[in-house]
Amino acid sequence: MSRAKKNTTTAAAPQPWHSMAPSTVLERFKSNPHGLTDQEAAERYQKNGPNRLPTYKRRGPAIRLFLQFHNLLIYVLIGAALLSLVLGHGIDALVIAAVVLLNALIGFIQEGQAEKALDAIRTMIDPHCSVLRDNCRHSIAADHVVPGDIVFLDAGDRVPADLRLLSSHALHMDEAALTGESLPVEKHTGSLAQSTALADRSNMAYTGSYVASGQGMGVVVATAQNTQLGQIGTMLQKVEVPKTPLIIQMDQFARTLALLTLSVAAIAFLYTTLIGTTPVADAFMAVIGLAVSAIPEGLPAVLSITLALGVQRMAKRHAIIRRLPAVETLGAVSVICTDKTGTLTRNEMTVSALALSDAAYDVTGAGYEPEGAILQDGQTIDPAGHPGLPALLEVAALCNDARIRKSGSTHVAEGDPMEAALITLAMKAGQDLAQIRHQFPRRTALPFDARHRFMATLHPDAQGQCFAAIKGAPEKLLAICTKERNAQGEDRPIDLAGWHKKIGQLAAQGQRVLAFAVKSFPADKQEISVQDFETDAVFLGCMGFIDPPRKEVASAIKDCHTASIHVVMITGDHAATATEIARQIGLSNTPETITGAELDRMDDPALAAAITKTDVFARTTPEHKLRLVEAFQKQKRVLAMTGDGVNDAPALKRADVGVAMGKKGTEAAKQAADMVLADDNFSSIVAAVREGRTVYDNLMKVIGWTLPTSIGEAMTILIALFFGLALPVTPVQILWINMITAVALGTTLAFEPTEPGTMSRPPRKSGRPILDGALIWQVLFLSVLFLAGAFGVFYKAQANGLPIEAARTIVVNTLVVMEIFYLFSVRYIHGSSITLRGVIGTKAVLIGVALVAVGQLAFTYLPAMQAVFDTRPISLVDGAIILLIGIALIVIVEMEKKIRRTFFARKTGKI
Missing domain, CATH: 3.40.50.1000 (HAD superfamily/HAD-like)
Structure with a gap:
C-alpha cells in the first residue's frame, strides 16, 4: 500500500483551523504573509510528501477473474457441465461453460469499473496553482503545495489544498461537490466557533472546490489525505459494497438446491444398488439423469437475460x-x-415573492424561462399600475452582472444564480432591459463583499442627478435606510419592526431573501465607497427566492x-x-x-x-x-x-x-x-423502482416455472428408480427437454410487462429466501401433476401395446406441452391467467411456443432426431390426448391459485 507521508504539522493542531485567528494559524505553521522560502518548502515537501491522494494496492486482474468463479451456483453449473460430458452431450456442456464464462467476464469488468471512483476523486486536484514564496508569486504544480504555503485564489481557480483564508475580496466559492450547498458561498476571514459545521465554515477553502467570483488568499492547513477531500477518498476505500438481495437469495438457493440434489441422487443410487432392483451401470446413468434434470442449467442464463432486458427498459426511462x-x-x-x-x-433560483412596505406579491413561473406573472391576491397585475414596483424591478436589473441568453428552445443563465433570477423577473414583468440600461448607464460599481454585505452601482438619473442601486442582506440595508417607499411610490419613515416581520415570514417559508434600496448623490459623483452608504438610503422592498421543486x-x-x-x-x-x-x-x-x-x-x-x-x-x-x-x-x-x-x-x-x-x-x-x-x-x-419490481416479478416467474418443471422431471426418474420401474424418459431425452424449453420458453418470461398494481404493493422483505413456503408448495404441487401426467400417458401407451420407445416419446411430448400450458399460468403471479390478455400472451411467448412446437415435431418425426433420441412417431389421437392434459393442467393450477389467494386474503383481512 502506497501512501503519502503523514502530515505531521496538521496533526499537531489543538483546535480546528476555522476557530483560530489568521495570525494564529500562520504562527502554528511557522509561516508569514510573505510566504515560505524555497528551502522551507523543500524541507516540508520531504517531510509531508506530495499533495496527492494515496493510491491503494488492488487485487490483480488474475485474482479478480478467479474470484468470479468462487460461487456455489457456479460450482453447480460446472458440475452440470461435467455430467453432460459424461452423458456424451458435449454441446450442452459447451453451452453451460459459455454461461459460466460470460457471467465471470461481466463481473470482472464491473469490478474494474467500480475501482475508478477513487481515480475520479484524484482528478479533482488541479495540476497547477499560484503560491507566494520569498514574497514573490510563483505558479507551481499542485502536488508540490505544502502545509504553510500561501496560496492565491482567483475566479475560476480550483482550490489545491485545504486553506484558512487570510484575505477575501468579494470571494465566493462553489462547494456543491463537497458540501451539497446549491449556491456559491461567500467567504470572509473572521474566526468561527469550533462547532461550526463544514458547510458553514465561511473562512475556509477546501480542496476540489471552485472560486466562483472574487479573489482571496489563504494558508495551507492540510494536503493530500489530510484534506476534507482526502478523508472522503479514505472513507470511500473503506466502504464495503453490500451484497444485493438477489445475490444473497441466489447463494441460499444454490446451496439448498445443490445439497438437496446431491443428497437425493446419492440416496437413490445407494437404494437401487443395495436392493438390487437395477444394475449398477444403469443406476449410475439414471442417477446422473436425475441430477441433470434437477439442476436448471439454463436458469443463470435466463436470469442474466431478464436483468439485461430490465437494463434496456430502464435506459428508456433515463x-x-x-x-x-x-x-x-x-x-x-x-x-x-x-x-x-x-x-x-430544478437547481435554478426563482423569485417567488415580492414585498413592499404596504403590499405583497407572488410571482409565478420557475427557472430562467421568462414565463410567468406577478400576482396580488391571486390576480395578475400590471406592474405599471403599482408605482412602487417599477423602481424595485429597475434597481434589481441595474445592480446586476448576470445575463440570460437563449440556447435553442431554452433560456440559460450566465453569472450568479440569484442575479439571473432577477433578470428573469424583469422579463416576466415586461421590462425592456436594454432600454433600462441605456437610460441609466452604469458609472461605477461597488462589488459585494462579505464585510459590508451589499452591492451598489452608480447611475445618472433623468433629473440630472445620480443615484446608487443597492442590493444585499436585508439586515444590512435596513441599517443604512432612513426611509421606505410604499406601493404608491411615496417615501416615508421606515418601519423597521414591520420589515423584520415580513423578512422573517419569507425566511420561515424556506426562501432566501434579498433587499433593495436606492440612494441619491450629486450629479458629479463618479466613484462610490462603503463609507458612502452609512445612512440616508431609501428602502424599496425585498424579494424571496426559491429553488422550485420539479x-x-x-x-x-x-x-x-x-x-x-x-x-x-x-x-x-x-x-x-x-x-x-x-x-x-x-x-x-x-x-x-x-x-x-x-x-x-x-x-x-x-x-x-x-x-x-x-x-x-x-x-x-x-x-x-x-x-x-x-x-x-x-x-x-x-x-x-x-x-x-x-x-x-x-x-x-x-x-x-x-x-x-x-x-x-x-x-x-x-x-x-x-x-x-x-x-x-x-x-x-420511481420509474426505475417500478421496472425493478417488474424485473423481480419476472425473475420469480422464471424460477417459479423452471423449478417445478425440473423437479417434476426429476421426480419421474426418482419414482421409477425407487420402485424398480422402467424409466418413462431417458436422461438424454431430459437433456433435450431442458435445453429446448429453457431457451425457447423460460426466456420469454423475461419479456413480461409490468403487472397491474405493481406499485400498490409494499416492497418485498430483503431477507426473504427464494425457496420460501409458497414456492416449495408450488414445486410440490406441480411436481405431483407432472408426475401424474408422465406416468399416466406412459402406462396408457404400454397398455395399448405401444413399444417403450413410442411410450417415452409420448411422455416427452406430454412434459413439454404441460410446461407450455404452465408457462401461461405462471405469467401472472398476482392475477388470473384465464383472461383474453393471458390467453393471447405476449409476442415473445407466442414466438417461444412456436419454436418449441417446431422442435418437438422434429424431435418426434425427423429420422435423424429419432436416431439420436430413440423416438418414434405418435398418432393424432395421442397428440389430442397430450393437448387435453395441458388444458387440464392450467385449469387445475388456476383453480389452486384462486383458492390460495382467497385463503390468504381472508387470513389477512383483505376480503
Whole structure:
C-alpha cells in the first residue's frame, strides 16, 4: 500500500483551523504573509510528501477473474457441465461453460469499473496553482503545495489544498461537490466557533472546490489525505459494497438446491444398488439423469437475460444501470434517501415573492424561462399600475452582472444564480432591459463583499442627478435606510419592526431573501465607497427566492407512499429551506427535520429511533450521509441513495443502490454509483423502482416455472428408480427437454410487462429466501401433476401395446406441452391467467411456443432426431390426448391459485 507521508504539522493542531485567528494559524505553521522560502518548502515537501491522494494496492486482474468463479451456483453449473460430458452431450456442456464464462467476464469488468471512483476523486486536484514564496508569486504544480504555503485564489481557480483564508475580496466559492450547498458561498476571514459545521465554515477553502467570483488568499492547513477531500477518498476505500438481495437469495438457493440434489441422487443410487432392483451401470446413468434434470442449467442464463432486458427498459426511462444486479435490487427498495438540489428541485433560483412596505406579491413561473406573472391576491397585475414596483424591478436589473441568453428552445443563465433570477423577473414583468440600461448607464460599481454585505452601482438619473442601486442582506440595508417607499411610490419613515416581520415570514417559508434600496448623490459623483452608504438610503422592498421543486416530483413522491417506500431528503442546504421544499413536494404535511449538528449528538439507538419518523436531514456532511445509510441498513431496509457530489461518493457506494446524477454529477459520484440518472430527475428513480419490481416479478416467474418443471422431471426418474420401474424418459431425452424449453420458453418470461398494481404493493422483505413456503408448495404441487401426467400417458401407451420407445416419446411430448400450458399460468403471479390478455400472451411467448412446437415435431418425426433420441412417431389421437392434459393442467393450477389467494386474503383481512 502506497501512501503519502503523514502530515505531521496538521496533526499537531489543538483546535480546528476555522476557530483560530489568521495570525494564529500562520504562527502554528511557522509561516508569514510573505510566504515560505524555497528551502522551507523543500524541507516540508520531504517531510509531508506530495499533495496527492494515496493510491491503494488492488487485487490483480488474475485474482479478480478467479474470484468470479468462487460461487456455489457456479460450482453447480460446472458440475452440470461435467455430467453432460459424461452423458456424451458435449454441446450442452459447451453451452453451460459459455454461461459460466460470460457471467465471470461481466463481473470482472464491473469490478474494474467500480475501482475508478477513487481515480475520479484524484482528478479533482488541479495540476497547477499560484503560491507566494520569498514574497514573490510563483505558479507551481499542485502536488508540490505544502502545509504553510500561501496560496492565491482567483475566479475560476480550483482550490489545491485545504486553506484558512487570510484575505477575501468579494470571494465566493462553489462547494456543491463537497458540501451539497446549491449556491456559491461567500467567504470572509473572521474566526468561527469550533462547532461550526463544514458547510458553514465561511473562512475556509477546501480542496476540489471552485472560486466562483472574487479573489482571496489563504494558508495551507492540510494536503493530500489530510484534506476534507482526502478523508472522503479514505472513507470511500473503506466502504464495503453490500451484497444485493438477489445475490444473497441466489447463494441460499444454490446451496439448498445443490445439497438437496446431491443428497437425493446419492440416496437413490445407494437404494437401487443395495436392493438390487437395477444394475449398477444403469443406476449410475439414471442417477446422473436425475441430477441433470434437477439442476436448471439454463436458469443463470435466463436470469442474466431478464436483468439485461430490465437494463434496456430502464435506459428508456433515463436510468442508466452500471451494475447488473442493481436492476433487481431496485425492486426491493423500501427507503429512498435523496438529495434536494437538482434532484427534487430544478437547481435554478426563482423569485417567488415580492414585498413592499404596504403590499405583497407572488410571482409565478420557475427557472430562467421568462414565463410567468406577478400576482396580488391571486390576480395578475400590471406592474405599471403599482408605482412602487417599477423602481424595485429597475434597481434589481441595474445592480446586476448576470445575463440570460437563449440556447435553442431554452433560456440559460450566465453569472450568479440569484442575479439571473432577477433578470428573469424583469422579463416576466415586461421590462425592456436594454432600454433600462441605456437610460441609466452604469458609472461605477461597488462589488459585494462579505464585510459590508451589499452591492451598489452608480447611475445618472433623468433629473440630472445620480443615484446608487443597492442590493444585499436585508439586515444590512435596513441599517443604512432612513426611509421606505410604499406601493404608491411615496417615501416615508421606515418601519423597521414591520420589515423584520415580513423578512422573517419569507425566511420561515424556506426562501432566501434579498433587499433593495436606492440612494441619491450629486450629479458629479463618479466613484462610490462603503463609507458612502452609512445612512440616508431609501428602502424599496425585498424579494424571496426559491429553488422550485420539479413539477413531476410531487406525483412521484405520492407513488412512493402508495408503494410503502419511505422517502427521506438528505441535503447540505439549510433546514428551513429543505423543510419548506419537503412540504411543497408532499414528503409530509409537517416534515420532521434533523440537522447535522443534532445528528452528531445522537448515539446509535437514538438515531435508529429517529430515522423512522424523520423526513429531512439538513446541513449534513459525508460522514452523516454514510452513517444514515448504515443506520437504515441495520434495520434490514433496502436503500437507494442519490447524490451528485464527491461528498456523496461513500454513501453511494455503501447504499444497496447508489444513484448518481448524469447531468450535474461529479465523475466520482457516477463511478461510485450503481445507476446514473440521465435527466437528474427524482421521478426517474420511481420509474426505475417500478421496472425493478417488474424485473423481480419476472425473475420469480422464471424460477417459479423452471423449478417445478425440473423437479417434476426429476421426480419421474426418482419414482421409477425407487420402485424398480422402467424409466418413462431417458436422461438424454431430459437433456433435450431442458435445453429446448429453457431457451425457447423460460426466456420469454423475461419479456413480461409490468403487472397491474405493481406499485400498490409494499416492497418485498430483503431477507426473504427464494425457496420460501409458497414456492416449495408450488414445486410440490406441480411436481405431483407432472408426475401424474408422465406416468399416466406412459402406462396408457404400454397398455395399448405401444413399444417403450413410442411410450417415452409420448411422455416427452406430454412434459413439454404441460410446461407450455404452465408457462401461461405462471405469467401472472398476482392475477388470473384465464383472461383474453393471458390467453393471447405476449409476442415473445407466442414466438417461444412456436419454436418449441417446431422442435418437438422434429424431435418426434425427423429420422435423424429419432436416431439420436430413440423416438418414434405418435398418432393424432395421442397428440389430442397430450393437448387435453395441458388444458387440464392450467385449469387445475388456476383453480389452486384462486383458492390460495382467497385463503390468504381472508387470513389477512383483505376480503
